[in-house]
Amino acid sequence: MxxxxxxxxxxxxxxxxxxxxxxxxxxxxxxxxxxxxxxxxxxxxxxxxxxxxxxxxxxxxxxxxxxxxxxxxxxxxxxxxxxxxxxxxxxxxxxxxxxxxxxxxxxxxxxxxxxxPAPEEEDPKAVMEEAIAKVKAIVNQPVTQVSRKSGMNVSIYKPGWFHDGAIKPDFDTVDVRATQEFIYDKHPYVSTDQNPGVAFNGPELEFNAMTKYFYVDRSLPKKKLTEAEMLEINRLYRIIGSCEKKLK
Known part of the structure; x- marks a missing residue:
């Protein structure tokens, strides 16, 4: 197999x-x-x-x-x-x-x-890099952004959206569905000191410690992922883990 x-x-x-x-x-x-x-x-x-x-x-x-x-x-x-x-x-x-x-x-x-398969396609490094690119594309999708207006109830997070650093996921076993957090759900609009003049819809956002490793632009919040998107990330993580072993 x-x-x-x-x-x-x-x-x-x-x-x-x-x-x-x-x-x-x-x-x-x-x-x-x-x-x-x-x-x-x-x-x-x-x-x-x-x-x-x-x-x-x-x-x-x-x-x-x-x-x-x-x-x-x-x-x-x-x-x-x-x-x-x-x-x-x-x-x-x-x-x-x-x-x-x-x-x-x-x-x-x-x-x-x-x-x-062609020789290039047998390269675990190339396969892993493609899987990583797909994960990044899912995790870093654009989110709705609106201009702040007088009277808007905007909750401001400081400093920025995320702390420095990130935990490297255990690609062989982690289920990113279990670590999805909805910390912004209770606020209609949220923003940070990094985003003056703009706000984001709180219920559309998430934080996930097991996808943070692939956050590209940390000055922007991350879109709340669907079940299907998280299952796809799990699948890609298994590929990454398998290829990492081959490259050791």
Missing amino acids: LDNCEAETHTRGMRATIVVLLGVLLCSLSVWAEEKLAVLKVGSEVYSNVTVTSVTTTDIYFSHGQGMGNAKLKRLEPEMQKHFHYDAAKASATEQQQKDANARYVPPSANTSRPT
Whole structure:
């Protein structure tokens, strides 16, 4: 029987060629990483307190005042397209290559023979890193943010949302459902000294000591996770634990 790490690699074997291709096509241009922008306009949407994390031929990835985001470079204003060296022809070619790669992909259910994983897909480190990225995406989802107004009942937490440090979960056994806390539920709006002028809906938030290890931006509260999301984190934790053993 395959363990969690091996099962994950085998089910992804059919995608090996596509993963490698897209890895080359979407290699991030790190020259803009960590660049900070007061605002970033994407079509009709405007993001504030933006930190650019990476830029590819087609997309920009960033964090902002309400969480994480990404957008097509072609949707930026002309001056920002120029700033990020957007090339419409290259972007179009890259997107077409992505479409072609997706069209060539055959789902495992369409092939009764067991796929042979590519060497890259057998790497426990790569499998673990992908599982960690998925956990971070679930844990750090954007939360509703509103402007503070006169008369609003806002409970202020100090200093900040979270204490320093975090406990590393026991990836093999922990159930994050058991450590989910609703400490903000009793307040309609909450905020901290790190978030002047804005407030968050208390009943939409949670704290979980067993997911804090993967909190990315601790200046923002964390979304209350659903049962399905926590079960998925448990599954990903088992993969991480299995791969950690293989890497020792």
